[in-house]
Amino acid sequence: MKFFVDTADTAEIKALAASGLLDGVTTNPSLIAKSGRKILDVVAEICALVEGPVSAEVAATDYDGMMREAAVLRAIASNVTVKLPLTPDGLRACKALTGEGVMTNVTLCFSSAQALLAAKAGATFVSPFVGRLDDIGQDGMELIADIMQIFGNYAALTTEVLVASIRHPIHLIQAAKMGAHVATLPPAVLRQLYHHPLTDKGLAGFLADWAKTGQTIAPPAGA
Numbered sequence: 635m636k637f638f639v640d641t642a643d644t645a646e647i648k649a650l651a652a653s654g655l656l657d658g659v660t661t662n663p664s665l666i667a668k669s670g671r672k673i674l675d676v677v678a679e680i681c682a683l684v685e686g687p688v689s690a691e692v693a694a695t696d697y698d699g700m701m702r703e704a705a706v707l708r709a710i711a712s713n714v715t716v717k718l719p720l721t722p723d724g725l726r727a728c729k730a731l732t733g734e735g736v737m738t739n740v741t742l743c744f745s746s747a748q749a750l751l752a753a754k755a756g757a758t759f760v761s762p763f764v765g766r767l768d769d770i771g772q773d774g775m776e777l778i779a780d781i782m783q784i785f786g787n788y789a790a791l792t793t794e795v796l797v798a799s800i801r802h803p804i805h806l807i808q809a810a811k812m813g814a815h816v817a818t819l820p821p822a823v824l825r826q827l828y829h830h831p832l833t834d835k836g837l838a839g840f841l842a843d844w845a846k847t848g849q850t851i852a853p854p855a856g857a
Contacts, residue, residue, distance in 0.1 A: 635810045638686075638818035640798070642669040644679045646821045651683050658686035660739070660761075660798070660818040662717065663693055674710060681711035687758070689739045691717035692727075700727040708736050715739045715758060720748050725755040732756035739796065746780040753785065753793035759816065764809075765799035774799070775808045782812045803827055 636657035639650055642665040650656050659680050666673045677690045688711070692703040700723060704716045708731075715737040718724040728738045732755070739759040740752035744767060752760040762781060764774025778797055785791050794815035800806055803826050806817050 635814065636686075636816040637824065638689075638796070638816055639824055640665070640800075640818040640820050642666050642671075642676050642680070643821070644669075644676065644683065647680055647683050650821060650824065655824070656684055656686065657816070658688060658715075658818075659684055660689040660717070660796070662689075662691050662741070674706070677707065677714065678710050681713050684713070686713060687715040687737055687739075688713055689715045689717040689741075689759075691741065692719075695719070695721070695723065697723040697726050700724065701730065704731055704736070713737075717741050720752060720760075725751055728752065728755040728757050732758070741798070744777070746777060746784055749781045749793075749795070750784060753791045757793045759794050759796040761796045761798040761818070763799035764797060764805055765801040767799075768801070775805065775812075778809055778814055779812050782814060786813075 637655055638658040638660050639647060639656055640660045641647060642661045647659055666676060669676055677688060681688050690707045692700045694700045694703050700718060704727065707716055708714050716731055717739040718728050720740050720742050724740065728740055731738050737758040739761060740757040741761040743749050743752065743760050743762040749760045749762060762777050764778060767774035767777060781795055796816040796818060797809040797814045798818050800817055800819050800823055802823060806819065809817050
């Protein structure tokens with residue numbers, strides 16, 4: 635499974651990229667607004683920090699507007715993935731951009747039928763939002779299971795399932811068990827993956843025992 639981070643905070647991205655964990659980044663208009671910076675500057679900086687796909691979303695809602703904005707975004711760097719809404723015009727733009735060799739991410743997917751449409755349009759990624767479905771009393775992970783089953787029936791479908799709106803590590807583990815290709819996580823959730831009380835307890839014990847030895851790990855004298 636590929637790990638993307640869902641943020642426009644370049645300091646967070648730089649820190650996480652140094653760990654070698656990041657395969658890409660996703661942004662959206664809300665995250666860009668939260669950064670307080672210009673979208674072109676933010677996306678350019680992110681693209682310089684990570685080699686993998688960086689999703690940058692159009693704000694237009696009509697086909698012509700989407701294509702104009704996509705031209706600006708794709709010119710930033712070769713790893714820009716143009717993010718498009720799952721609407722008729724968004725799918726039309728997806729097909730056109732895919733035909734031109736541009737990576738695309740069709741977002742705001744809430745049904746398996748919508749995911750199938752995105753795949754038919756040639757999307758590089760489709761982003762089902764599991765947390766938002768949970769918020770309205772549905773099981774977001776059931777959607778991932780359905781999409782993975784459908785996509786698995788057709789070898790010709792190459793669209794990758796990018797699980798979005800992840801709220802906690804359990805979402806990630808469930809998605810991985812289902813074989814989802816990508817998960818995009820907020821930085822805080824990604825960092826939660828490191829932690830386990832037994833790891834912390836074990837490390838504290840090792841350090842306490844080591845301190846009792848009075849030793850240090852250092853090069854031999856004169857080396």
